[in-house]
Amino acid sequence: MTVGNALHLDLSSLEEKLNLWTRHARVSTEILRAVGIMVVVTAMSMLLDNLGFTETSIVITYVLGVLVIALVTSRRIYCLVASILSVVAFNFFFTTPRYSLLVWGPEYPGTFLVMFVVGLLASTLAMRLREQAEAAQEASRRLQVLLSTDQLLSDCGDAEQIVHVIGSQLEALLKKDVVWYSVEGDRLGPSRLISPGGGSALADEPSIARRALVNLSPAGAGSSSFSAAQGFYLPVHTPNETFGVVGIMSCGEALDEEEQATCLSVVGEAAIALERERAIREREEAAVLAKNEQLRANLLRSISHDLRTPLTAISGNADILLTAPESLSEASKTKLIADIYDDAQWLNGTVENLLTVTKLEDGNVRLTLTCEVVDDIIDEALRHVSADASRHEITVEHNDDLLLARMDVHLIVQVIVNLVNNAISHTPAGSHIAISDRREDEFVSISVSDDGPGVPETEKDRIFDLFYTTGGSLSDGNKGVGLGLALCRAVVEAHGGIITVGDNAPHGAVFRFTLPAEEVPTDGE
Amino acid sequence: MASSTGPQILVVEDDAAVRNLISTTLDSCGYRHLTATTGHAAIATAATQNPSVVLLDLGLPDMDGVDVVRKIRTWSEMPIIVVSARSEDTDKISALDAGADDYLTKPFSVGELLARVRVTLRRLEHLSDEGQTAASFENGDLRIDYAAGLAFLGSEELHLTPIEYKLLCLLSRNVDKVLTHQYILRQVWGEGQENDLASLRVFMGSLRKKIEADPSHPRYIQTHVGIGYRMLRV
Numbered sequence: 001m002t003v004g005n006a007l008h009l010d011l012s013s014l015e016e017k018l019n020l021w022t023r024h025a026r027v028s029t030e031i032l033r034a035v036g037i038m039v040v041v042t043a044m045s046m047l048l049d050n051l052g053f054t055e056t057s058i059v060i061t062y063v064l065g066v067l068v069i070a071l072v073t074s075r076r077i078y079c080l081v082a083s084i085l086s087v088v089a090f091n092f093f094f095t096t097p098r099y100s101l102l103v104w105g106p107e108y109p110g111t112f113l114v115m116f117v118v119g120l121l122a123s124t125l126a127m128r129l130r131e132q133a134e135a136a137q138e139a140s141r142r143l144q145v146l147l148s149t150d151q152l153l154s155d156c157g158d159a160e161q162i163v164h165v166i167g168s169q170l171e172a173l174l175k176k177d178v179v180w181y182s183v184e185g186d187r188l189g190p191s192r193l194i195s196p197g198g199g200s201a202l203a204d205e206p207s208i209a210r211r212a213l214v215n216l217s218p219a220g221a222g223s224s225s226f227s228a229a230q231g232f233y234l235p236v237h238t239p240n241e242t243f244g245v246v247g248i249m250s251c252g253e254a255l256d257e258e259e260q261a262t263c264l265s266v267v268g269e270a271a272i273a274l275e276r277e278r279a280i281r282e283r284e285e286a287a288v289l290a291k292n293e294q295l296r297a298n299l300l301r302s303i304s305h306d307l308r309t310p311l312t313a314i315s316g317n318a319d320i321l322l323t324a325p326e327s328l329s330e331a332s333k334t335k336l337i338a339d340i341y342d343d344a345q346w347l348n349g350t351v352e353n354l355l356t357v358t359k360l361e362d363g364n365v366r367l368t369l370t371c372e373v374v375d376d377i378i379d380e381a382l383r384h385v386s387a388d389a390s391r392h393e394i395t396v397e398h399n400d401d402l403l404l405a406r407m408d409v410h411l412i413v414q415v416i417v418n419l420v421n422n423a424i425s426h427t428p429a430g431s432h433i434a435i436s437d438r439r440e441d442e443f444v445s446i447s448v449s450d451d452g453p454g455v456p457e458t459e460k461d462r463i464f465d466l467f468y469t470t471g472g473s474l475s476d477g478n479k480g481v482g483l484g485l486a487l488c489r490a491v492v493e494a495h496g497g498i499i500t501v502g503d504n505a506p507h508g509a510v511f512r513f514t515l516p517a518e519e520v521p522t523d524g525e
Numbered sequence: 526m527a528s529s530t531g532p533q534i535l536v537v538e539d540d541a542a543v544r545n546l547i548s549t550t551l552d553s554c555g556y557r558h559l560t561a562t563t564g565h566a567a568i569a570t571a572a573t574q575n576p577s578v579v580l581l582d583l584g585l586p587d588m589d590g591v592d593v594v595r596k597i598r599t600w601s602e603m604p605i606i607v608v609s610a611r612s613e614d615t616d617k618i619s620a621l622d623a624g625a626d627d628y629l630t631k632p633f634s635v636g637e638l639l640a641r642v643r644v645t646l647r648r649l650e651h652l653s654d655e656g657q658t659a660a661s662f663e664n665g666d667l668r669i670d671y672a673a674g675l676a677f678l679g680s681e682e683l684h685l686t687p688i689e690y691k692l693l694c695l696l697s698r699n700v701d702k703v704l705t706h707q708y709i710l711r712q713v714w715g716e717g718q719e720n721d722l723a724s725l726r727v728f729m730g731s732l733r734k735k736i737e738a739d740p741s742h743p744r745y746i747q748t749h750v751g752i753g754y755r756m757l758r759v
Contacts, residue, residue: 348632370722370751371722371723371726372726372750373726373729373730373748375741376748376750377750379748380748380750396741398740398741402726402727402730404723404726404727409614409750409751410614410751413750518723519723520723520727521721521723521724521727
């Protein structure tokens with residue numbers, strides 16, 4: 001026998017002793033009460049006798065005493081004994097000859113009989129009344145709990161809250177601890193306490209809970225299967241699915257039929273609530289999916305429309321060069337070829353943005369995060385910036401310290417490319433564009449600033465919206481689809497950062513975004 | 526390799542327009558070239574014609590480009606440049622780990638193509654001049670004495686930590702070849718350290734500070750974002 005077992009045995013025998021002692025204590029209290037009342041009644045009767053009252057009053061007083069005993073004790077036996085005792089006491093103290101059990105009058109036996117019968121009947125009725133009143137009160141309390149269950153369930157926001165309502169309501173009803181086994185398919189999860197109480201008497205009986213689950217009927221103490229178990233297990237289910245198994249730790253005090261019926265009622269309500277919550281959740285998910293589909297359809301439509309312009313130019317220019325080259329001057333030919341090249345580069349950039357969009361769709365962002373040196377990323381981005389860059393002055397402020405950040409390399413490169421291209425197409429030739437990075441607490445912030453006309457205050461909110469484009473632009477042919485900045489925001493936010501636009505001094509725009517910094521490992525070799 | 530006919534480049538590309546582009550570009554610089562349109566044809570041509578450099582597109586119709594690299598590597602160390610789309614790093618990394626030397630990202634410019642070819646041919650020259658087990662290394666102002674375990678920049682001795690030295694030697698023994706992050710981590714830190722990219726970044730940063738005149742514009746060590754690093758012959 002292990003220490004644990006020995007301890008367990010000790011504890012349970014201690015419990016038994018305690019229970020016995022409480023019972024004895026209760027019994028002794030009630031005997032004391034009964035005797036005490038008898039004494040008081042006798043004393044009162046003596047007083048009445050001295051005051052000259054007739055025997056009738058004394059008889060009634062004794063009957064009253066028996067009634068009171070019925071009200072303050074819990075067993076019928078007390079009523080019976082009290083009735084007999086009252087007769088004996090009356091005989092002894094108040095019938096002639098006093099202080100003896102002899103009777104000298106012929107009517108006394110009749111009086112005694114009537115007194116006894118009346119006392120017994122009245123006290124029995126009183127006790128029954130009291131019991132019924134208590135039962136009614138208990139039933140009313142249970143009904144209150146049941147009614148409040150409905151209200152509480154409708155206030156619940158999610159499945160977890162519903163489960164806790166089950167626990168707290170069942171505890172309030174039965175004054176016992178309640179555990180919950182979650183169910184996934186046909187697998188039972190681990191048990192956990194869901195009633196708000198202390199949880200001192202918990203038992204883990206997964207096999208019994210599983211039986212309840214499989215048979216979809218109660219199992220455990222008080223039911224027809226495993227009646228020797230510590231707990232009473234109820235499956236929480238609707239005809240369509242099972243949500244879990246509730247275990248009520250009855251620990252020896254099995255639930256009676258009425259209590260079981262109440263449990264079933266609570267659990268039934270909860271099952272409906274769980275089913276409703278699941279249906280709502282599925283509907284929300286479907287709505288999100290539908291919205292994403294809609295967004296993607298809009299995106300594709302918009303992009304297809306906007307791709308036609310450069311494609312028309314490319315095919316048109318190539319067409320002229322093929323069919324009528326002799327009609328063109330060398331300068332014109334070079335211009336056409338240059339235009340074809342520019343349009344192709346623009347298409348390339350748009351395709352990269354489109355590919356980025358595919359990585360971000362459906363709300364499940366597929367990021368491949370690696371630790372990168374921020375300066376390296378900026379340099380790489382500049383290699384892919386549009387060909388118009390040669391007409392602008394682009395400078396990079398490199399950091400002295402090694403700035404490391406976690407990011408999906410190609411997505412962040414695309415963000416910087418978009419920001420720089422945006423600066424190029426919205427500022428006149430010769431403008432300065434500066435890119436810098438610095439550490440800000442747990443983040444790294446990267447800024448792209450220009451000294452062009454800047455972003456008007458009214459547009460600052462909408463500039464990152466999908467498909468938003470400004471009407472006019474300074475460089476020729478800004479064929480923006482309105483994808484670039486919206487993508488930047490989606491990518492940055494997917495990394496847990498934020499992107500903002502502000503004003504540069506004396507004029508211009510500053511686009512700034514943050515990324516989570518990576519700690520520089522300081523371990524030596 | 527001082528040959529009168531010059532180096533021959535094997536172009537493996539299934540798309541006719543791109544093939545034409547590459548051929549024309551190579552012609553314009555006087556490089557001789559062969560073409561193949563499938564992986565199997567590429568392996569066969571490489572085996573029979575023994576080209577100096579292979580330009581291999583990874584999106585071939587009949588087999589995985591990485592397998593072509595592996596096959597060729599079983600008998601030859603001829604330089605292989607793989608060509609792949611921009612957003613896909615994994616296939617470039619696999620190809621480099623399988624033995625490829627460099628990569629080109631589609632769409633590439635003519636300038637990029639020629640630059641890669643030049644670097645690779647230069648590497649070929651040096652490979653044949655000095656064996657892989659040379660006792661010393663020289664590249665611009667950088668000099669490494671492998672036997673003594675010392676490195677110099679110009680006349681000054683470089684004070685490198687053991688890991689920085691190992692890193693430098695690995696890059697110098699593979700000059701002009703792109704080394705993937707995982708390869709470097711495995712070689713310098715050992716097996717099982719492939720996920721410690723942050724450490725590699727830090728040591729590369731400190732190494733650069735010591736050997737580069739302007740660490741923000743490195744001359745010797747080139748960063749290939751998402752792929753790895755390469756030491757260039759200046």
